[in-house]
Amino acid sequence: MAGVEVPRVRYRRTPLLVVTQESAVRKDVYASVGDHVVRQAQLLRGDADSDTVIVCMHPIGSPAYLPLFPELARTGLHVLGSTSRYTVGDAALQMENVLLDIAAxxxxxxxxxxYRKVVLAGWSGGGSPMMGYQAEAEKPAITQTAAGEPTLLTETQLPPADAVMLLAAPRSxxxxxxDFLDASVxxxxxxxRNRDRKFDLYxxxxxxxxxxxxDFIAAYRxxxxxxxxxxxxxxxxxLTAFRAAGRPHDEHGFVVHGTMADPRWLDPAIDPNGRRPRWSYLGDPAIANxxxxxxxxxxxxRSWLSQWSLRTAQVDAADAAPxxxxxxxxxxxxxDDAVPVPHPQQVFDAVAHPDKRLVELPGANHYFSGADQSSHLAAxxxxxxxxxxxxxxGGAA
Structure with a gap:
């Protein structure tokens, strides 16, 4: 698939808040007011009207400032970029709630x-929530949170979108x-203390x-x-101890050390692509670790179980794709120096719908960062x- 070069237009940003109300015993977001849940959004668009909008969200941060979405607005597309409710960080983030944020x-x-038509767009970590959302909107499967607690997903009809785009996105x-955990810990x-130096990449x-x-890679994985x-x-x-003590809403915060130790960054022969050796999307991986x-x-x-646990997390683009x-x-x-090569292929292979397309953009790194990346971003x-x-x-209204 070769994209035709599209003329660029001037676009404007219109800030807006997407607000709903949810009754909850425990507050997971700092400074939330009453039962209000607030997402900070921006509408990016030029002067021409459209009946279609691209809705993008990342679990944390504002996708409206990520490189690709403003560039899409410059091509004349309308983009609604929104944060999730977890604007101050993902320490308490539960993916089930992010799906509710997408619905809002x-x-x-x-x-x-x-807008009459909606296209979901997930860049990087926003990819799996978008695919997971569409799957839940069409064929719901989630009946409780990853922590085994009630979720409003079971009471909410999620409005489905008209298409899904995953852009430089991992499967979950x-x-x-x-893939990134430091195996020596x-x-x-x-x-x-007691670090296993045979598995310390650095x-x-x-x-x-x-x-x-x-053999080393197999043992490391x-x-x-x-x-x-x-x-x-x-x-x-x-959580079991809290519930046994009659404190079911208590929470416990903790640190996970060593989370940037993927052997791919040091050995470009593992799942090869054009990434820079001994480098990652966060710079030197030994420092980022x-x-x-x-x-x-x-x-x-709860956030670990919902976001990061192989056993209990419920939002995975490849699992949702069928x-x-x-x-x-x-x-x-x-x-790409962040997303492992197999991930997009695994998601693509899992899509059952016949209208699917996988396109590689040679030369583009994860963030389109660097003096040579503007042409890849435009492409x-x-x-x-x-x-x-x-x-x-993408047409006019």
Missing amino acids: CVREARERLG RHRLLT TDELDPD DPANPNQPPYSA ERQRRRNERITDFALEK NSPGALMRFTTT RVGVPVLVLQNGC AADLVHSWLAEHDL
């Missing part, structure tokens, strides 16, 4: 803003994190150095999975614009 934005687009946050409370004395053997399971056991035990800005540093028991009955576009960046926007036009999802 889809209703906002149709009922308040007057929990599988991505597991054996003590979650004191990560430098220890120069480690006898296992890239290019890594197949198994230790990552076991570490994820240990943390899940810990979270479940905490324990950085407070790295993936999943601070969390809580239930999605609308056109799907998967865009894979050819030099990505042209591809999206062309695909939407083919499906009558």
